[in-house]
Amino acid sequence: MIxxxxxxxxxxxxxxxxxxxxxxxxxxxxxxAGGLAGSEALAxxxxxxxxxxxxxxxxxTPGDPMGSQPYGTPSPFEKDVIKNIPKNLPQYLSASxxxxxxxxxxxxxxxxxxxxxxxxxxPMIDPAQHRLMLHGLVDRPLIFTMDDIRRxxxxxxxxxxxxxxxxxxxxxxxxxxxxxxxxxxxxxxxxVSLKLVLQEAGLQAGAKWIVAEGADAAALxxxxxxxxxxxxxxxxxxxxxxxxxxQQGYPLRLLLPGFEGNMSVKWLRRLRVAAEPIYSREETSxxxxxxxxxxxxxxxxxxxxxxxxxxxxxxQRLSAPGFLEISGVAWSGRGKIKRVDVSVDDGKSWQTAExxxxxxxxxxxxxxxxxxxxxxxxxxxxxxxxxxxxxQPMLAELLAVRGENYYYxxxxxxxxxxxxxxxxxxxxx
Amino acid sequence: MIxxxxxxxxxxxxxxxxxxxxxxxxxxxxxxAGGLAGSEALAxxxxxxxxxxxxxxxxxTPGDPMGSQPYGTPSPFEKDVIKNIPKNLPQYLSASxxxxxxxxxxxxxxxxxxxxxxxxxxPMIDPAQHRLMLHGLVDRPLIFTMDDIRRxxxxxxxxxxxxxxxxxxxxxxxxxxxxxxxxxxxxxxxxVSLKLVLQEAGLQAGAKWIVAEGADAAALxxxxxxxxxxxxxxxxxxxxxxxxxxQQGYPLRLLLPGFEGNMSVKWLRRLRVAAEPIYSREETSxxxxxxxxxxxxxxxxxxxxxxxxxxxxxxQRLSAPGFLEISGVAWSGRGKIKRVDVSVDDGKSWQTAExxxxxxxxxxxxxxxxxxxxxxxxxxxxxxxxxxxxxQPMLAELLAVRGENYYYxxxxxxxxxxxxxxxxxxxxx
Numbered sequence: 103m104i105x106x107x108x109x110x111x112x113x114x115x116x117x118x119x120x121x122x123x124x125x126x127x128x129x130x131x132x133x134x135a136g137g138l139a140g141s142e143a144l145a146x147x148x149x150x151x152x153x154x155x156x157x158x159x160x161x162x163t164p165g166d167p168m169g170s171q172p173y174g175t176p177s178p179f180e181k182d183v184i185k186n187i188p189k190n191l192p193q194y195l196s197a198s199x200x201x202x203x204x205x206x207x208x209x210x211x212x213x214x215x216x217x218x219x220x221x222x223x224x225p226m227i228d229p230a231q232h233r234l235m236l237h238g239l240v241d242r243p244l245i246f247t248m249d250d251i252r253r254x255x256x257x258x259x260x261x262x263x264x265x266x267x268x269x270x271x272x273x274x275x276x277x278x279x280x281x282x283x284x285x286x287x288x289x290x291x292x293x294v295s296l297k298l299v300l301q302e303a304g305l306q307a308g309a310k311w312i313v314a315e316g317a318d319a320a321a322l323x324x325x326x327x328x329x330x331x332x333x334x335x336x337x338x339x340x341x342x343x344x345x346x347x348x349q350q351g352y353p354l355r356l357l358l359p360g361f362e363g364n365m366s367v368k369w370l371r372r373l374r375v376a377a378e379p380i381y382s383r384e385e386t387s388x389x390x391x392x393x394x395x396x397x398x399x400x401x402x403x404x405x406x407x408x409x410x411x412x413x414x415x416x417x418q419r420l421s422a423p424g425f426l427e428i429s430g431v432a433w434s435g436r437g438k439i440k441r442v443d444v445s446v447d448d449g450k451s452w453q454t455a456e457x458x459x460x461x462x463x464x465x466x467x468x469x470x471x472x473x474x475x476x477x478x479x480x481x482x483x484x485x486x487x488x489x490x491x492x493x494q495p496m497l498a499e500l501l502a503v504r505g506e507n508y509y510y511x512x513x514x515x516x517x518x519x520x521x522x523x524x525x526x527x528x529x530x531x
Numbered sequence: 532m533i534x535x536x537x538x539x540x541x542x543x544x545x546x547x548x549x550x551x552x553x554x555x556x557x558x559x560x561x562x563x564a565g566g567l568a569g570s571e572a573l574a575x576x577x578x579x580x581x582x583x584x585x586x587x588x589x590x591x592t593p594g595d596p597m598g599s600q601p602y603g604t605p606s607p608f609e610k611d612v613i614k615n616i617p618k619n620l621p622q623y624l625s626a627s628x629x630x631x632x633x634x635x636x637x638x639x640x641x642x643x644x645x646x647x648x649x650x651x652x653x654p655m656i657d658p659a660q661h662r663l664m665l666h667g668l669v670d671r672p673l674i675f676t677m678d679d680i681r682r683x684x685x686x687x688x689x690x691x692x693x694x695x696x697x698x699x700x701x702x703x704x705x706x707x708x709x710x711x712x713x714x715x716x717x718x719x720x721x722x723v724s725l726k727l728v729l730q731e732a733g734l735q736a737g738a739k740w741i742v743a744e745g746a747d748a749a750a751l752x753x754x755x756x757x758x759x760x761x762x763x764x765x766x767x768x769x770x771x772x773x774x775x776x777x778q779q780g781y782p783l784r785l786l787l788p789g790f791e792g793n794m795s796v797k798w799l800r801r802l803r804v805a806a807e808p809i810y811s812r813e814e815t816s817x818x819x820x821x822x823x824x825x826x827x828x829x830x831x832x833x834x835x836x837x838x839x840x841x842x843x844x845x846x847q848r849l850s851a852p853g854f855l856e857i858s859g860v861a862w863s864g865r866g867k868i869k870r871v872d873v874s875v876d877d878g879k880s881w882q883t884a885e886x887x888x889x890x891x892x893x894x895x896x897x898x899x900x901x902x903x904x905x906x907x908x909x910x911x912x913x914x915x916x917x918x919x920x921x922x923q924p925m926l927a928e929l930l931a932v933r934g935e936n937y938y939y940x941x942x943x944x945x946x947x948x949x950x951x952x953x954x955x956x957x958x959x960x
Contacts, residue, residue, distance in 0.1 A: 158660065158800075164748045165652030166777070168626040172613035174643040176602070177781045179658055180774050184601035197597040207721035207769040208687035213641055214603040215773060223594030229608055231587065255856050255901055258637035258887050292636035319593045340636040342771065344644060345609050348595070352606045371587075427684050458687050460889045472684055 176214075185215060186280040195221065198265070199349075200284025203412045209260070209431065209458070209466040211287035213342050218349045219265050219285060221384075222320030225369055229353035232317070234337070238375035241304030248353050251337060254294040259336070259359070260465045262288040262433045264405050266362035266389060266510040271501070274531050278417040282516055282528070283410050286433075288466040291357050293338035296331050305375060313380045314356050317371040324365045325379030326358060330403070334359050334464075337370065359464040360435030361403045362510070364389060394505035405435035407494050408513040409442055409469070409486035420524035423477035428455075431466045434488035438462070441487040442469040448481040448517070449496075455484070475520070481529050483517035497530055605643075614644060615709040624650065627694070628778075629713025632841045638689070638860065638887070638895040640716035642771050647778045648694050648714060650813075651749030654798055658782035661746070663766070667804035670733030677782050680766060683723040688765070688788070689894045691717040691862045693834050695791035695818060695939040700930065703960045707846040711945055711957070712839050715862075717895040720786050722767035725760050734804060742809045743785050746800040753794045754808030755787060759832070763788050763893075766799065788893040789864030790832045791939070793818060823934035834864035836923050837942040838871055838898070838915035849953035852906035857884070860895045863917035867891070870916040871898040877910035877946070878925075884913070904949070910958050912946035926959055 176183065185199035199218040201211055211217075218224075229248045237243035265285030269275050276282045305328075312331050316322040326335070336357040339346060346352040351368030358366050364384055379385065379401070390400040409432035414420055428446070432439045438461050443452035455469035469484065485494040497514035517529035605612065614628035628647040630640055640646075647653075658677045666672035694714030698704050705711045734757075741760050745751040755764070765786040768775060775781040780797030787795050793813055808814065808830070819829040838861035843849055857875070861868045867890050872881035884898035898913065914923040926943035946958035 158656075158746060160654035160656055161746055161748055161750060165649070165654040167652055168614075168616055168628045168647055168649065168778075171778065172616060172628070173605070174614075174645065174776050174778055176642075176773060177775075177777050178655070179781075183773060185597075185603075187597055187601060199597045199601070206772040207685065208719045208772050210639060210719045210771045212771045212773045213605075214643075216603065218597055220594070220597065223596055225589035225594040226607070227587075227589055249850070253853075253855055256636065256858065256899065258897055290637045290639045317587060317590055319590055321590060342639045342641045343635040343637050344605060344612060344641045346606075347603050348606045349597075349600065349603055352608075421678070424682075426682055429685065460891065462889065468687055470685065 183215070185218065186278075186284050197223065198285060200280045201287045203279040203284055203286065203410070203431070204415045204418065206412070207429075207468075209288050209468050210342065211289055213289070213344065213347050213350070216287045216289065216341070216347070216350055217263075217265070217285050219363060220318065220320075220349075221322050222318045224348050225318045226348060227317060227353060227369060232353050232371070234354060234370060234372065236299065236303050236373045236375075238313075238373075239306040239309040239377065240300075240375050241306060244303050248339070251294060251339065251354060254298060256292055256294060257336070258290055258292040259334075260288065260290045260462050261357065261359040262286060262464060262466045263357075263363050263366060264433070266364065266402070266405070267512075269512055270509050271504070271512050272509075275528060276416075277528055277531075279410055279412045279415040281416070283408070285363070286431075286466075288433075289341045290343070291336060291338045292340040293336045293357065296335035296337055296356070297333075299337060300331060300375075303375075308377045309375045311376045311379045313372075313374040313376055313382075314365075314367040314370060315372040315374075316351075316367045317369040322364065322367060322384060323380060323382040324367055324384055325376075325382070325401075326356075326361075326365060327401075327403070328375075330358055330361065358403075360405055360437075362389065362405055365403065389510060391504070391510055392507040394507075402511055405433075406511065406513045407434035407436065407439070407486045407488040407492050408432065409484040409494060410516055411444070411482060411484050411518060414520070414526050415518055416526050416528050418526050420475060420520065420526070422524070423475050425472065425474050428471045428473050428482060430469055430484050432469055432484070432486035433464070433466050434486065434490075434492070435464060436492065437464065437489045439467040439486055440489045440491075442467070442484055443487070444469070444471045444482065444484050446473055446480060446482050449483065452485070477522065479522050480520050481517045482520065483515050483529075485515050612644070614647065615707075615713050626652065627714060629709045630716045632708040632713055632715065632839070632860070633844045633847060635841070636858075636897075638717050638897050639771065640718055642718070642773065642776050642779070645716045645718065645770070645776070645779055646692075646694070646714045648792060649747065649749075649778075650751050651747045653777050654747045655777060656746060656782060656798060661782050661800070663783060663799060663801065665728065665732050665802045665804075667742075668735040668738040668806065669729075669804050670735060673732050677768070680723060680768065680783060683727060685721055685723060686765070687719055687721040688763075689717065689719045689891050690786065690788040691715060691893060691895045692786075692792050692795060693862070695793065695831070695834070696941075698941055699938050700933070700941050701938075704957060705845075706957055706960075708839055708841045708844040710845070712837070714792070715860075715895075717862075718770045719772070720765060720767045721769040722765045722786065725764035725766055725785070726762075728766060729760060729804075732804075737806045738804045740805045740808045742801075742803040742805055742811075743794075743796040743799060744801040744803075745780075745796045746798040751793065751796060751813060752809060752811040753796055753813055754805075754811070754830075755785075755790075755794060756830075756832070757804075759787055759790065787832075789834055789866075791818065791834055794832065818939060820933070820939055821936040823936075831940055834862075835940065835942045836863035836865065836868070836915040836917040836921050837861065838913040838923060839945055840873070840911060840913050840947060843949070843955050844947055845955050845957050847955050849904060849949065849955070851953070852904050854901065854903050857900045857902050857911060859898055859913050861898055861913070861915035862893070862895050863915065863919075863921070864893060865921065866893065866918045868896040868915055869918045869920075871896070871913055872916070873898070873900045873911065873913050875902055875909060875911050878912065881914070906951065908951050909949050910946045911949065912944050912958075914944050
């Protein structure tokens with residue numbers, strides 16, 4: 103049996119001895135070698151050459167007590183991992199805060215970093231006072247308290263949510279993955295099937311649309327096809343386990359999986375069943391697109407298949423040639439992601455990336471490809487293929503069809519240029 | 532086409548008119564009827580009778596601007612949904628903060644509410660200074676910076692984590708789901724396969740255990756069987772997308788899916804490959820159990836199948852008879868949950884609950900059963916069956932085998948008693 107005191111002595115002795123014995127090899131870049139697909143050696147970062155402290159300062163005194171954080175927060179060393187909020191925006195009319203995709207792993211977005219987009223600021227709603235009214239072409243108009251909503255059978259599903267202007271089509275687009283497609287997040291949502299609630303009210307003949315209204319100062323209003331309402335639409339009260347944050351619609355929001363984000367009306371106060379859409383500001387002046395022939399595309403609900411490499415990505419820098427993992431996220435409003443291809447030669451050839459299980463419908467899907475960078479300038483990019491067979495297009499292909507006046511639903515492939523010094527930049531800018 | 536102004540007028544008129552027309556029926560408890568499995572009618576909460584404000588105060592002025600919360604926090608109305616931290620604990624020796632399971636939905640625990648258990652407080656570690664040393668029975672001892680670790684191929688998986696004393700066997704156990712089994716949470720973890728890292732170092736003959744040490748003031752140390760290290764063990768740096776919180780091991784922790792929580796060593800600084808376990812304090816004085824025959828059970832790694840009803844649960848109160856959903860979580864350290872049974876008649880009969888897809892291995896699984904409470908006193912409880920066929924036992928069965936001196940690994944069925952006034956209490960207390 104080895105005493106705890108022995109291993110302490112052992113650590114002190116070993117770490118110095120091993121460092122001295124292995125130091126040459128470490129500095130020579132052979133910390134890790136072999137076994138990695140596509141790489142002969144994973145170069146050590148230069149900092150590996152530093153002598154590690156045998157007993158760091160933070161082991162010498164007791165750490166912070168628990169009670170100081172009844173609701174936890176990230177490490178102070180992660181203070182720069184925050185929402186990416188454009189300066190000088192008219193906050194009350196068009197506020198946005200983007201998820202820092204390039205700093206995140208996996209598919210779940212933590213609630214503190216979930217993207218935001220508001221048209222009249224964030225209302226601070228007392229859930230005891232909040233009501234949802236369901237009326238129009240129904241047999242029995244109904245008014246629900248939050249307690250009423252909570253008594254319905256519930257369901258939980260992981261889905262992405264994305265703004266339809268993510269990014270727009272106008273240069274310079276942005277520098278980082280967050281600048282480009284940071285109006286994108288993914289969470290586990292819990293709530294009630296909208297279909298179930300509609301069944302309780304009883305839909306009348308001629309019910310073709312549902313007009314949803316939010317309880318914000320903009321009274322944001324959108325028309326939703328009855329087919330979606332009877333498919334996978336949800337009335338959501340919880341996100342990643344806890345109640346919705348005010349920025350995500352507390353205490354109640356609509357969730358329309360795969361549809362453009364603004365239709366998943368936050369702070370939901372009213373559902374009006376109707377024969378026609380309402381043609382609100384958000385489906386006429388905004389969220390429509392002028393085509394080259396002068397017609398406008400309206401009611402462009404679904405977010406098409408898309409992907410982005412988040413690591414490495416714009417604004418980051420590769421410290422040295424050698425092995426690294428290319429990783430990113432793919433998603434489709436049409437269903438599951440079937441495949442993600444990655445090119446590391448400016449689109450000349452494509453390799454199939456590995457998809458992280460479980461691949462869920464209308465959820466972010468993490469993809470990864472091991473790669474060895476040889477230190478030469480190169481362009482890397484990813485393209486998503488969803489279960490319908492749809493292939494994410496190049497930006498030039500989209501522009502050729504949609505013309506100069508298009509703004510929303512830009513799902514183009516987005517390439518990153520790696521310079522000889524390792525710097526990554528937006529290759530479409 | 533309906534003008535936005537029309538619908539505003541319509542709302543004001545409709546909400547008053549519909550309330551007046553439907554008010555009698557609402558108060559009579561017929562807001563929602565039919566279609567729900569097992570229920571004829573879902574009674575309206577009394578507050579449904581209140582006239583909803585046509586235009587609530589928070590719609591009359593712009594809401595909060597975005598920039599005020601670059602890292603979001605919950606609504607002030609959720610201020611009581613925090614970690615459940617026992618008072619008067621010796622924080623530096625035995626600190627714990629429980630997840631408020633009864634307030635959560637779905638399977639993901641938000642990072643701010645993830646359970647904590649510390650033996651020497653929470654160290655505040657500078658990731659640039661942190662090192663992981665891998666030594667002992669390996670061909671090449673290695674020292675890793677966080678940058679080195681980040682260059683390995685990564686993976687993301689959703690797993691639960693649970694303390695082995697959750698709860699202990701000594702009465703009074705606790706009042707709420709959080710008091711009883713709140714040292715339990717579930718997250719999406721991202722990191723590196725430990726097997727991959729061990730392959731880089733090269734295991735030598737005789738390598739049977741790995742001794743893991745944390746960089747906290749307790750230098751918490753545990754021995755792990757080499758089989759687990761070569762199976763699904765991970766070196767984790769991210770949790771629910773973002774970097775680990777300090778309370779969960781920032782910047783690096785071990786994750787041993789399905790094993791008792793303390794073995795997933797936080798603030799991981801050392802892995803020593805050995806022929807024997809180290810018999811540290813945490814595997815001799817603590818985390819072992821005295822059996823009735825005087826022998827001690829040690830190295831009780833795996834958390835057996837378990838479940839708990841979280842809604843409704845102890846400390847909550849049913850406002851009225853009628854339809855409600857029984858919901859809870861089930862989990863097993865051995866793999867996937869195969870089935871969850873729920874009894875609403877003090878264990879005389881059991882019904883199969885619905886499991887929320889996707890059912891993942893060694894992750895929380897949300898179960899649900901629609902139910903109509905008739906207003907009479909009753910005891911409700913759940914039991915989990917995992918894919919090995921193991922069935923969660925009754926507390927009396929565990930006590931009969933394990934005796935009076937047992938403390939850890941209490942995976943008993945936990946019943947809730949519902950009184951005639953709707954109050955829920957711990958039926959084992």
